[in-house]
Amino acid sequence: MDDHCDGRPAAPGDTMYVAGMRLTLEQVEAFVLAARHGSFSAAARSMGRSQSTVSTAIANLEIALDTELFDRSSRFPQLTAAGAALLQEAEALYNRGIEFERHGDALASGQPTRITVAVGVPHRQVTPVFARFAGKYPHVDLTIQNPANGDVASLVMQDEALLGVTFAIPRYPEEIAFRQMGRLVIAHVVHRSHPLAAIPRPSFEDMRDFRHLAYTAHAQTLPTTEYLQSTQTWFSDSYQSLIHLALAGVGWATVPRQLVLDEIASGELVELDMGAYPFTDWSVNVDVLWRRGRRFPPVEEWLRLQLCRHRVHEVGRFS
CATH class of the missing domain: 3.40.190.290 (D-Maltodextrin-Binding Protein; domain 2)
Incomplete structure (x- = not known):
């Protein structure tokens, strides 16, 4: 399946649109890895998820932000100007999320605080x-x-x-x-x-x-x-x-x-x-x-x- 064939953001009047939707760390991770690897399928492999899951996560993130992050008009998605502008902040959130998980793992393993x-x-x-x-x-x-x-x-x-x-x-x-x-x-x-x-x-x-x-x-x-x-x-x-x-x-x-x-x-x-x-x-x-x-x-x-x-x-x- 080509990356551009699914996962397009829904219009405000469509059933996928939810007013006030909040972003999730998985959505941010999908966005960062898709930009880093150059395709939704490569991001899915990196995350251990299906391509449709990654495409949907990015689409929902675009809905939450009310902006397109990728141009899907070609075989491989390209960052839009807005996507490029938001990528650095998304990477910071992604890295912070990883550190948060590692901190939790450290506490679970009995490390002192x-x-x-x-x-x-x-x-x-x-x-x-x-x-x-x-x-x-x-x-x-x-x-x-x-x-x-x-x-x-x-x-x-x-x-x-x-x-x-x-x-x-x-x-x-x-x-x-x-x-x-x-x-x-x-x-x-x-x-x-x-x-x-x-x-x-x-x-x-x-x-x-x-x-x-x-x-x-x-x-x-x-x-x-x-x-x-x-x-x-x-x-x-x-x-x-x-x-x-x-x-x-x-x-x-x-x-x-x-x-x-x-x-x-x-x-x-x-x-x-x-x-x-x-x-x-x-x-x-x-x-x-x-x-x-x-x-x-x-x-x-x-x-x-x-x-x-x-x-x-x-x-x-x-x-």
């Missing part, structure tokens, strides 16, 4: 894992928490976060299992106009004379913190707050170097070259945490394994 991960390290370090997750599980939403006081372990223990990524602490609670992801360097930085910036290799005594800007959770757990004393110490639960204070010249800040690479490269911030430790990086382990004994369904287990396998490392240290 949302996963929460607590991240207490520079986010650029774990963004590649989250990007892969978005591609593999597009219908599972991710909540990324930046916990106050850097207390990632507590959020994981209390089931407020499924997984956590954090700077290591000396001892985790017994309920926490962990895997090391790598190490990051902790830098001490000041604004270029700060007096410490003019000292080539400041000593601990030099630094004690100026205000220290410290991250609350790690103020007493970083290497040799017993020597990093100051006559004044300001604490913050936010690294960004510490960086802004350092940029304002308020004091010297202890922050992950990864967060201030641009400011160091521009010269706005100066990294202090500690005289007492000229050859030692102030580095701290980064761990991924989960609750010990917890059973992970496939989606959650995929994310846990990806984080465990992901290597955290310094990027652009000398840029």
